[in-house]
Amino acid sequence: MINTIIVDDQPIVRDGIKMILSLDDKINILGEAENGKQALEMIPKKIPDVVLMDIRMPVMNGVEATKLIKEKYPDIKIIILTTFNEDEFIFNGLKNGADGYILKDSDSDVLIDAIKTAYKGNILLNPDVTKKILNSLNNENKSLKDDKKLKSLTDREMDVAKLVAAGKSNKSISKKLFLTEGTVKNYVTKIMAKLELNNRTELALYINQINQ
Incomplete structure (x- = not known):
């Protein structure tokens, strides 16, 4: 319920x-x-x-x-x-x-x-x-793809970030990438710290923005 x-x-x-x-x-x-x-x-x-x-x-x-x-x-x-x-x-x-x-x-x-x-x-x-x-965000920020913070992400971190942007939960991501939920949670925390974002929704918007 x-x-x-x-x-x-x-x-x-x-x-x-x-x-x-x-x-x-x-x-x-x-x-x-x-x-x-x-x-x-x-x-x-x-x-x-x-x-x-x-x-x-x-x-x-x-x-x-x-x-x-x-x-x-x-x-x-x-x-x-x-x-x-x-x-x-x-x-x-x-x-x-x-x-x-x-x-x-x-x-x-x-x-x-x-x-x-x-x-x-x-x-x-x-x-x-x-x-x-x-x-609206793109009008304010046209160079996100060249953002040094974005380039600091590893390939695995980028994989996780894209799945977060697709709306997937940690559980779903762990199954898709063959990781534990704890590992995924740690990845998400690291990614948000590197990109200076506050939560998963901001991360999703950020990744969707650079993929436009």
Whole structure:
């Protein structure tokens, strides 16, 4: 059972998400919050596996809430609920440790799959939103392929990085490369240190950017 909390300031949005998630018997809704502050107060009592996090909310927005949740509970998966006009918020949410993002108007099966994907430890990147983010990043950084930090990666580290960018979990990567999960975890930690990145999602965006 995947225990989930919904965080959104609009009751109609929360109700719609609850209705969708109720269609899957492997997802359990632990509770709902209307802002980041409420979510932070709820989490120690509920300890969810996955949090669906809106970005624009009063009192405490989703970016700040994501940062604080990840600092205290790094294993909780956070999926940002977003729209196309929230690029800056998406960037900041990912930098603060969000495990991915989906569009608010996604189909019901996409939302359910997103929760299951994040729960397994895989990164969740909506293709359309990712393309927009990468285009924006490329306008700011046109020489990543010549980045000395990138060239410092070994061939094996690059193999691991590409699989992370494909959204694979440590478990999946270990099976594909015939490594232990612990070894993969160490590789990922080293890669992020070399590239000066904060989390797997940033790493995925970085690698996808240089492969464009």
